[in-house]
Amino acid sequence: xxxxxxxxxxxxxxxxxxxxxxxxxxxxxxxxxxxxxxxxxxxxxxxxxxxxxxxxxxxxxxxxxxxxxxxxxxxxxxxxxxxxxxxxxxxxxxxxxx
Numbered sequence: 001x002x003x004x005x006x007x008x009x010x011x012x013x014x015x016x017x018x019x020x021x022x023x024x025x026x027x028x029x030x031x032x033x034x035x036x037x038x039x040x041x042x043x044x045x046x047x048x049x050x051x052x053x054x055x056x057x058x059x060x061x062x063x064x065x066x067x068x069x070x071x072x073x074x075x076x077x078x079x080x081x082x083x084x085x086x087x088x089x090x091x092x093x094x095x096x097x098x
Contacts, residue, residue, distance in 0.1 A: 001040075001041060001044055003048070005041070006041065006044055006045040006048050006049075007045070007048075007049075008034060009033055009034050009037045009041050009042055009045040010031050010032075010033055010034075010042070010045050010046065010049065011031070011032045011033060011034060012031070012032045013029065013030065013031055013032075013094060014030035014031060014032055014081065016030075018030075022083065026085070027085060027086055027088070027090075028083045028084060028085050028086075029046075029083070029084045029086065029092055030081060030082070030083055030084075031046075031081070031082045031084065032079060032080070032081060033059075033080050033081070033082045034080070035061075035078060035080045037059075037080065037082070039057040039059060039082075042057050042059070042082045042084065043057050043084070046084050050092045052086055052087070052090040052091070052092060053086065053087040053090055054084055054085070054086060054087070055085040055086060055087050056084075056085040057082055057083070057084050057085070058082070058083045058085075059080065059081070059082050059083075060080070060081045060082075060083070061078065061079075061080050062078065062079045062080070062081065063078055064076035064077050064078045064079070
C-alpha cells in the first residue's frame with residue numbers, strides 16, 4: 001500500500017467518555033477515519049504510525065444530521081469511525097506519540 005495514502009487515513013483519535021470506557025474494558029482505540037478507508041488500510045495505518053500490532057478493526061458509518069440555523073437548514077457531514085482492537089500487551093499512548 002502507498003505510505004502517503006496510509007498517512008491520510010487516520011484523521012483523529014476520538015476522545016470521549018464512551019471511547020475511554022471501551023479502551024479500558026476491551027482494549028480498543030477509537031479513531032475518526034477517512035470515509036473511503038477500508039479495514040485493511042486502517043489496520044496498516046495504525047501499525048505504521050504507532051508501531052503496534054492490530055488484532056481486528058470494526059468500522060461504523062454515521063450519517064450526518066439535518067440541522068436548522070434560523071430559517072435555513074443545513075446538514076452535518078458524514079463520519080466514519082474505526083474501533084481498533086490491539087493484540088494483548090500492546091498499548092497506544094497519545095501523550096508520548098505527540
